[in-house]
Amino acid sequence: MTEKTIADLIEDRFGLPTEDGRDMPAAGELAAILRHRSHRRYKPDPVPDELLRVVLAAAFSAPAKSDLQQCSVVVVKDPAVRARLNELVASQDWVPGAPSLLVFCGDSRRIRRVAQARGKPYPNGHLDAFLNCAVDAGIVLATFIRAAEAVGLGCCPISVIRDRIEEVADLLGLPDHVFPLAGMGLGWPRAEGWISLRLPPSVTVHTDRYDDGDLLAEVEAYDRRRDARFSTPPEKQRMTKEYGVAEFYGWSEDKARQYAVPQRKQLARFLTSKGFDLD
Secondary structure: OOOOEHHHHHHHHHOOOOOOOOOOEOOHHHHHHHOOOOOOOEOOOOOOHHHHHHHHHHHOOOOOHHHOOOEEEEEEOOHHHHHHHHHHOOOOOOHHHOOEEEEEEEEOHHHHHHHHHOOOOOOOOOHHHHHHHHHHHHHHHHHHHHHHHHOOOEEEEEHHHHHHHHHHHHHOOOOOOEEEEEEEEEEOEOOOOOOOOOOOHHHHOOOOOOOOOOHHHHHHHHHHHHHHHOOOOHHHOOOHHHHOOOOOOOHHHHHHHHOOOOOOOOHHHHHHHOOOOOO
Protein backbone atom coordinates (compact mmCIF):
# COMPACT_ATOMS: atom_id res chain seq x y z
CA MET A 1 0.00 0.00 0.00
CA THR A 2 1.40 3.39 -1.02
CA GLU A 3 1.78 5.83 1.85
CA LYS A 4 -0.12 9.10 1.50
CA THR A 5 1.82 12.25 0.82
CA ILE A 6 1.17 15.94 1.36
CA ALA A 7 0.26 16.14 -2.34
CA ASP A 8 -2.51 13.60 -1.75
CA LEU A 9 -3.90 15.72 1.09
CA ILE A 10 -3.82 18.85 -1.07
CA GLU A 11 -5.72 16.97 -3.77
CA ASP A 12 -8.27 15.88 -1.15
CA ARG A 13 -8.73 19.50 -0.07
CA PHE A 14 -8.99 21.16 -3.49
CA GLY A 15 -10.13 18.31 -5.75
CA LEU A 16 -7.33 19.05 -8.23
CA PRO A 17 -4.19 17.09 -9.14
CA THR A 18 -0.88 18.45 -7.92
CA GLU A 19 2.73 17.38 -7.52
CA ASP A 20 3.34 19.93 -4.76
CA GLY A 21 4.46 17.98 -1.69
CA ARG A 22 4.66 14.65 -3.52
CA ASP A 23 7.93 13.81 -1.77
CA MET A 24 6.61 14.87 1.66
CA PRO A 25 4.96 12.21 3.85
CA ALA A 26 1.45 13.00 5.09
CA ALA A 27 2.54 13.36 8.70
CA GLY A 28 3.06 16.02 11.32
CA GLU A 29 1.51 19.44 11.78
CA LEU A 30 1.23 20.30 8.10
CA ALA A 31 -0.71 17.12 7.37
CA ALA A 32 -2.97 17.74 10.36
CA ILE A 33 -3.84 21.21 9.08
CA LEU A 34 -4.62 19.89 5.60
CA ARG A 35 -6.86 17.22 7.15
CA HIS A 36 -8.92 19.79 9.08
CA ARG A 37 -12.58 18.96 9.54
CA SER A 38 -15.36 20.93 11.21
CA HIS A 39 -17.31 18.96 13.79
CA ARG A 40 -20.93 19.68 14.63
CA ARG A 41 -21.95 16.41 16.29
CA TYR A 42 -20.42 15.39 19.60
CA LYS A 43 -20.33 12.56 22.08
CA PRO A 44 -21.92 13.46 25.44
CA ASP A 45 -18.61 13.10 27.30
CA PRO A 46 -17.49 16.36 28.92
CA VAL A 47 -14.24 18.11 28.10
CA PRO A 48 -12.07 18.06 31.27
CA ASP A 49 -11.39 21.53 32.65
CA GLU A 50 -7.64 20.90 32.70
CA LEU A 51 -7.60 19.90 29.03
CA LEU A 52 -9.63 22.97 28.11
CA ARG A 53 -7.14 25.17 29.96
CA VAL A 54 -4.29 23.50 28.08
CA VAL A 55 -5.96 24.11 24.71
CA LEU A 56 -6.66 27.74 25.64
CA ALA A 57 -3.02 28.17 26.69
CA ALA A 58 -1.99 26.96 23.23
CA ALA A 59 -4.52 29.28 21.58
CA PHE A 60 -3.22 32.33 23.42
CA SER A 61 0.30 31.42 22.29
CA ALA A 62 -0.77 32.71 18.85
CA PRO A 63 0.82 35.82 17.28
CA ALA A 64 -0.61 39.14 18.47
CA LYS A 65 -0.44 42.52 16.76
CA SER A 66 2.39 44.53 18.37
CA ASP A 67 2.14 42.17 21.38
CA LEU A 68 -1.06 44.01 22.38
CA GLN A 69 -2.89 40.67 23.01
CA GLN A 70 -6.38 41.99 22.28
CA CYS A 71 -8.48 38.86 22.63
CA SER A 72 -10.56 37.51 25.50
CA VAL A 73 -12.53 34.27 25.75
CA VAL A 74 -15.65 33.66 27.82
CA VAL A 75 -16.10 30.00 28.77
CA VAL A 76 -19.85 29.55 29.28
CA LYS A 77 -20.52 27.18 32.21
CA ASP A 78 -23.54 28.60 34.03
CA PRO A 79 -26.48 26.41 32.91
CA ALA A 80 -28.84 29.39 32.76
CA VAL A 81 -26.43 31.46 30.66
CA ARG A 82 -25.74 28.46 28.45
CA ALA A 83 -29.45 27.83 27.96
CA ARG A 84 -30.05 31.44 26.92
CA LEU A 85 -27.08 31.42 24.58
CA ASN A 86 -28.41 28.21 23.03
CA GLU A 87 -31.71 30.01 22.43
CA LEU A 88 -29.98 32.95 20.78
CA VAL A 89 -28.29 30.64 18.27
CA ALA A 90 -31.32 28.41 17.82
CA SER A 91 -30.73 28.25 14.06
CA GLN A 92 -27.70 26.07 14.79
CA ASP A 93 -29.31 22.88 16.03
CA TRP A 94 -25.95 21.28 16.85
CA VAL A 95 -24.96 23.96 19.37
CA PRO A 96 -26.99 22.60 22.34
CA GLY A 97 -25.26 19.24 21.91
CA ALA A 98 -21.74 20.64 22.30
CA PRO A 99 -20.33 19.68 25.73
CA SER A 100 -18.44 22.99 25.93
CA LEU A 101 -19.32 26.42 24.60
CA LEU A 102 -16.96 29.37 24.38
CA VAL A 103 -17.22 32.92 23.03
CA PHE A 104 -14.17 34.58 21.49
CA CYS A 105 -14.11 38.36 21.86
CA GLY A 106 -12.17 41.24 20.41
CA ASP A 107 -10.90 43.19 23.40
CA SER A 108 -9.70 46.78 22.99
CA ARG A 109 -10.63 47.60 26.59
CA ARG A 110 -7.53 46.13 28.21
CA ILE A 111 -4.96 48.36 26.48
CA ARG A 112 -7.10 51.43 27.07
CA ARG A 113 -7.23 50.70 30.81
CA VAL A 114 -3.47 50.08 30.85
CA ALA A 115 -2.84 53.42 29.10
CA GLN A 116 -5.06 55.21 31.62
CA ALA A 117 -3.38 53.48 34.55
CA ARG A 118 0.04 54.53 33.22
CA GLY A 119 -1.10 58.11 32.72
CA LYS A 120 -0.71 58.01 28.95
CA PRO A 121 -3.06 59.30 26.25
CA TYR A 122 -4.80 56.87 23.90
CA PRO A 123 -5.21 58.71 20.57
CA ASN A 124 -5.68 55.50 18.57
CA GLY A 125 -9.33 54.78 19.18
CA HIS A 126 -10.21 54.88 15.46
CA LEU A 127 -11.11 52.11 12.99
CA ASP A 128 -7.67 50.51 13.21
CA ALA A 129 -8.23 49.80 16.90
CA PHE A 130 -11.28 47.71 15.99
CA LEU A 131 -9.43 45.91 13.19
CA ASN A 132 -6.46 45.13 15.43
CA CYS A 133 -8.49 43.43 18.12
CA ALA A 134 -10.78 41.68 15.61
CA VAL A 135 -7.75 40.19 13.84
CA ASP A 136 -6.10 39.25 17.14
CA ALA A 137 -9.25 37.43 18.23
CA GLY A 138 -9.51 35.70 14.86
CA ILE A 139 -5.93 34.43 15.09
CA VAL A 140 -6.51 33.12 18.62
CA LEU A 141 -9.72 31.44 17.44
CA ALA A 142 -7.95 29.71 14.54
CA THR A 143 -5.11 28.58 16.81
CA PHE A 144 -7.66 27.22 19.29
CA ILE A 145 -9.18 25.06 16.54
CA ARG A 146 -5.77 23.66 15.66
CA ALA A 147 -4.89 23.00 19.31
CA ALA A 148 -8.24 21.30 19.95
CA GLU A 149 -7.76 19.00 16.97
CA ALA A 150 -4.23 18.17 18.15
CA VAL A 151 -5.67 16.52 21.30
CA GLY A 152 -8.53 14.79 19.51
CA LEU A 153 -11.28 17.34 20.18
CA GLY A 154 -13.59 18.65 17.49
CA CYS A 155 -15.01 22.14 17.19
CA CYS A 156 -16.72 24.62 14.91
CA PRO A 157 -16.97 28.42 15.11
CA ILE A 158 -20.42 29.98 15.53
CA SER A 159 -20.58 33.29 13.69
CA VAL A 160 -24.39 33.43 14.04
CA ILE A 161 -23.96 34.92 17.52
CA ARG A 162 -23.38 38.22 15.73
CA ASP A 163 -26.99 38.07 14.52
CA ARG A 164 -27.94 38.74 18.16
CA ILE A 165 -24.79 40.58 19.13
CA GLU A 166 -26.44 43.04 21.53
CA GLU A 167 -28.15 40.28 23.50
CA VAL A 168 -25.03 38.10 23.56
CA ALA A 169 -22.94 41.03 24.83
CA ASP A 170 -25.48 41.82 27.55
CA LEU A 171 -25.76 38.16 28.55
CA LEU A 172 -21.99 37.84 28.95
CA GLY A 173 -21.58 41.23 30.62
CA LEU A 174 -19.22 42.55 27.97
CA PRO A 175 -18.14 46.13 28.77
CA ASP A 176 -17.29 48.93 26.35
CA HIS A 177 -14.61 48.15 23.75
CA VAL A 178 -15.25 44.38 23.99
CA PHE A 179 -17.39 42.56 21.42
CA PRO A 180 -18.24 38.93 20.66
CA LEU A 181 -16.54 37.80 17.47
CA ALA A 182 -17.66 34.16 17.37
CA GLY A 183 -18.81 31.32 19.53
CA MET A 184 -17.19 27.90 19.56
CA GLY A 185 -18.80 24.51 20.11
CA LEU A 186 -16.30 22.01 21.49
CA GLY A 187 -16.39 18.31 22.27
CA TRP A 188 -15.34 14.81 21.34
CA PRO A 189 -16.39 14.15 17.72
CA ARG A 190 -19.15 11.62 17.21
CA ALA A 191 -17.99 10.95 13.65
CA GLU A 192 -14.92 11.58 11.52
CA GLY A 193 -16.42 14.53 9.66
CA TRP A 194 -15.64 15.41 6.07
CA ILE A 195 -13.13 17.40 4.07
CA SER A 196 -14.71 20.63 2.83
CA LEU A 197 -13.55 21.30 -0.72
CA ARG A 198 -11.95 24.75 -1.01
CA LEU A 199 -11.66 27.27 -3.82
CA PRO A 200 -8.52 26.61 -5.87
CA PRO A 201 -5.32 28.62 -5.30
CA SER A 202 -5.77 30.02 -8.81
CA VAL A 203 -8.64 32.04 -7.31
CA THR A 204 -7.24 32.86 -3.88
CA VAL A 205 -3.49 33.30 -4.46
CA HIS A 206 -2.21 36.18 -6.60
CA THR A 207 1.32 37.06 -7.73
CA ASP A 208 2.42 40.70 -7.71
CA ARG A 209 -1.03 42.06 -8.66
CA TYR A 210 -4.62 41.04 -7.91
CA ASP A 211 -6.16 39.33 -10.94
CA ASP A 212 -9.65 37.80 -11.02
CA GLY A 213 -10.05 37.77 -14.79
CA ASP A 214 -10.84 34.03 -14.83
CA LEU A 215 -12.92 34.09 -11.65
CA LEU A 216 -16.30 33.03 -13.04
CA ALA A 217 -14.90 30.15 -15.07
CA GLU A 218 -12.85 28.98 -12.09
CA VAL A 219 -15.86 29.18 -9.76
CA GLU A 220 -18.02 27.24 -12.22
CA ALA A 221 -15.43 24.47 -12.35
CA TYR A 222 -15.18 24.54 -8.55
CA ASP A 223 -18.98 24.26 -8.27
CA ARG A 224 -18.89 21.12 -10.42
CA ARG A 225 -16.06 19.51 -8.45
CA ARG A 226 -17.76 20.26 -5.17
CA ASP A 227 -21.13 18.99 -6.38
CA ALA A 228 -19.53 15.74 -7.53
CA ARG A 229 -18.31 15.18 -3.98
CA PHE A 230 -21.23 16.56 -1.94
CA SER A 231 -24.37 17.53 -3.81
CA THR A 232 -27.05 19.63 -2.12
CA PRO A 233 -30.50 18.00 -2.08
CA PRO A 234 -33.42 20.22 -3.18
CA GLU A 235 -34.77 20.48 0.36
CA LYS A 236 -31.48 22.05 1.51
CA GLN A 237 -31.49 24.83 -1.09
CA ARG A 238 -31.89 28.35 0.28
CA MET A 239 -34.72 30.74 -0.52
CA THR A 240 -36.61 28.48 -2.92
CA LYS A 241 -39.69 30.66 -2.47
CA GLU A 242 -37.86 33.61 -3.98
CA TYR A 243 -35.59 31.87 -6.49
CA GLY A 244 -37.10 28.44 -7.06
CA VAL A 245 -35.39 25.07 -6.95
CA ALA A 246 -32.24 25.18 -9.06
CA GLU A 247 -31.54 22.28 -11.39
CA PHE A 248 -27.87 22.68 -10.48
CA TYR A 249 -27.17 24.15 -7.07
CA GLY A 250 -23.47 24.78 -6.58
CA TRP A 251 -21.47 26.67 -3.98
CA SER A 252 -21.78 29.96 -5.89
CA GLU A 253 -25.57 29.75 -6.11
CA ASP A 254 -25.79 28.93 -2.43
CA LYS A 255 -23.58 31.84 -1.38
CA ALA A 256 -25.25 34.27 -3.77
CA ARG A 257 -28.61 33.39 -2.22
CA GLN A 258 -27.20 33.60 1.30
CA TYR A 259 -26.03 37.16 0.69
CA ALA A 260 -29.08 38.23 -1.29
CA VAL A 261 -30.60 39.56 1.94
CA PRO A 262 -29.09 42.06 4.41
CA GLN A 263 -27.21 40.55 7.34
CA ARG A 264 -26.08 42.12 10.60
CA LYS A 265 -26.62 45.72 9.54
CA GLN A 266 -26.72 46.58 13.24
CA LEU A 267 -23.01 45.88 13.77
CA ALA A 268 -21.73 49.41 13.19
CA ARG A 269 -24.38 50.80 15.53
CA PHE A 270 -23.52 48.18 18.17
CA LEU A 271 -19.77 48.80 17.93
CA THR A 272 -20.32 52.55 18.17
CA SER A 273 -22.44 51.98 21.28
CA LYS A 274 -19.51 50.02 22.73
CA GLY A 275 -17.19 53.02 22.27
CA PHE A 276 -15.51 52.13 18.98
CA ASP A 277 -14.87 55.03 16.60
CA LEU A 278 -15.21 53.50 13.13
CA ASP A 279 -13.93 56.54 11.22
